[in-house]
Amino acid sequence: MQLDVFTLVPHAFAWLTEQRPVATVLGNELDLRLFAYRDFTPLRAGQIDDEPYGGGAGMVLRVDVVAAALDAVYGEAPAHRVVALTPTGRQLRQAEVEELAVEDSLTLLSARFEGFDERVVQHLASDAISMGPYVLSNGDLPAMVLVDAIARRLPGAIKTESGAFESFSVALDGGLEYPHYTRPSEFRGWRVPEVLLSGDHGRIAEWRRTQSRARSIG
Numbered sequence: 001m002q003l004d005v006f007t008l009v010p011h012a013f014a015w016l017t018e019q020r021p022v023a024t025v026l027g028n029e030l031d032l033r034l035f036a037y038r039d040f041t042p043l044r045a046g047q048i049d050d051e052p053y054g055g056g057a058g059m060v061l062r063v064d065v066v067a068a069a070l071d072a073v074y075g076e077a078p079a080h081r082v083v084a085l086t087p088t089g090r091q092l093r094q095a096e097v098e099e100l101a102v103e104d105s106l107t108l109l110s111a112r113f114e115g116f117d118e119r120v121v122q123h124l125a126s127d128a129i130s131m132g133p134y135v136l137s138n139g140d141l142p143a144m145v146l147v148d149a150i151a152r153r154l155p156g157a158i159k160t161e162s163g164a165f166e167s168f169s170v171a172l173d174g175g176l177e178y179p180h181y182t183r184p185s186e187f188r189g190w191r192v193p194e195v196l197l198s199g200d201h202g203r204i205a206e207w208r209r210t211q212s213r214a215r216s217i218g
């Protein structure tokens with residue numbers, strides 16, 4: 001997948017690119033490109049934002065600046081999906097991650113300050129996605145969340161079994177994963193459920209299914 005992120009601070013993504021699973025798929029299944037709006041702005045002195053029409057606090061990321069950046073990189077309107085990261089978008093769920101992870105190309109737009117000029121969302125983006133009903137200072141953390149969530153769905157990113165049996169997976173009917181335990185089997189009187197120590201794989205599988213269902217409806 002060709003995954004492009006437009007941001008004010010490309011260097012913020014350095015940490016992410018060193019972490020698994022992103023690091024694992026970088027250069028093979030994932031080609032991650034980071035673009036700075038400032039490198040493409042047609043305005044003087046690297047200007048990318050402006051005061052809001054109608055007044056009010058904060059600065060707004062200009063539509064002409066975002067358009068110039070997209071034009072410079074793609075030449076014309078991208079044929080693939082362009083996701084604006086904004087708290088006003090639809091909230092990200094695993095189903096959308098799966099959907100985005102099978103795209104050949106994808107562009108993420110991150111903003112700061114008061115956010116995008118609305119015409120970015122309306123005319124330059126195909127999707128608007130929110131990380132949840134809260135406001136973060138910028139779209140870079142949301143972009144990193146999305147890159148990570150997509151990267152772990154790409155071939156070879158994680159062990160197939162880990163990806164198949166996890167929260168929100170089809171194998172668990174879209175529900176939550178069952179609890180995990182490891183050594184010691186008893187700590188401060190807190191014992192690991194007996195069934196997990198039994199070696200009876202049929203009972204263990206049944207216990208896990210029951211736990212997963214109970215958590216998912218609870």
Ligand SMILES: C[S@@+](CC[C@H](N)C(=O)[O-])C[C@H]1O[C@@H](n2cnc3c(N)ncnc32)[C@H](O)[C@@H]1O
Nearest residue numbers: 085086087111112114115130131135136138139
């Ligand atoms: C301070 S926020 C702007 C908030 C905006 N004024 C509002 O009230 O909806 C700046 C930028 O951070 C990003 N951002 C903040 N919270 C987000 C969220 N929950 N999901 C996705 N992006 C978010 C977006 O790119 C947003 O434009």
